[in-house]
Structure formats: C-alpha cells, structure tokens
Amino acid sequence: MSSWEDLEALCSECVKCDLHKTRNNVVFGVGNRNAEVLFIGEGPGEKEDLKGEPFVGRAGAFLDDMLKIIGLSRKTNIYIANIVKCRPPNNRDPHNTEREACFDWLRAQIKLISPKIIVCLGRIAAFELISGEFKITSDHGKWYDIDGIKHMALFHPAALLRDPSKRPETFVDLKELERTIKSICENTL
Helix, strand or coil: CCCHHHHHHHHHCCCCCHHHHCCCCCCCCEECCCCCEEEEECCCCHHHHHHCCCCCCHHHHHHHHHHHHCCCCCCCCCEEEECCCCCCHHHCCCCHHHHHHHHHHHHHHHHHHCCCEEEEECHHHHHHHCCCCCCHHHHCCCCEEECCEEEEEECCHHHHHHCHHHHHHHHHHHHHHHHHHHHHCCCCC
C-alpha cells in the first residue's frame, strides 16, 4: 500500500471472511500514524464495532489509564490496531481463518508505521505476532526481537478487569515498557 488513505479505503471494503456480513464498521485503528510504539489487540467488541474505533468500552478506558501511567496516549504518541478489523459475533475469539484473512491489513499497517516497539494486548495478538507457542500467563512482560522490532505482550485490559489479581504484574510490565521506550524511542516519551 502506498498510503494510509489507500489502505483504509481498501480495508473498509474487505469481504475476505464472513465477519464482514455482521459488521457495522471496520475498526481500522486509531492514533499517531508516525508512532514508534504500536499496540495490537485481537479484535473489536460491540462498542468498537458501533463506533469504528478500537478499545472504546470499559477495557478501552482501562487501557487509557494504563497508558497514562507511563506517559502514553492514543491521541499523541502511539497507534492502536487489532488483528481482525471486524467484530466476531458475541465477542468470541476470532477464528484462525478470520485472523489469516485479515492479517495482510495489519501487516500493511505495521509497514506504514515502521514501529520500534509492538505491544500485544492479550494472548491472541501475542500468539499471532510473537509465537504460536506463546503463553500469556508465563510470557507476558518479556521482550522478543522479531524482524528488528521489539515485541512484548501484556494481559488484555478486559482480562485485567475480570481478574484484578493480575494488575500488579501488569504494572511491572508497564514500567519495563516505559524503560525500554525511553531507551530506544526518540519521540515517544
């Protein structure tokens, strides 16, 4: 893709999988398109599908609070996208065929952004972007170098809302992310 506008226009017309049949909006992404840090979730939920923006419900508000702790904001210095761009019915996990059908859109976004750091939000994003062997409970907060880009996974904000006992370890992961951003990113913090 040569431009963000071209990519977003093509993505908005996508019919590669059955998710397009029930979507209200393609949830392409939001934030600074020149960001050095890219956050990637699994897929939109109901509120995201209605608004056309990732992470806008309770989990989104919680994510914004997490970002604020380390000086990040979707409005200024990061970009947020998802593995799949259309909502799976009943907020179920996206099927492998749906993730595969949508992955070229994310790959093109990564190429246009050219981030220094990718943060996977939850197990599905980490499974797709870091390793098919990834276990969120044991591998969160660890760094992986993939094609010259540092990758880390955090517990998904919705999981942290369901299980607050994971919040202290997520705080440690966020502080590690902040340290790494300060050391390798020029214009983020």
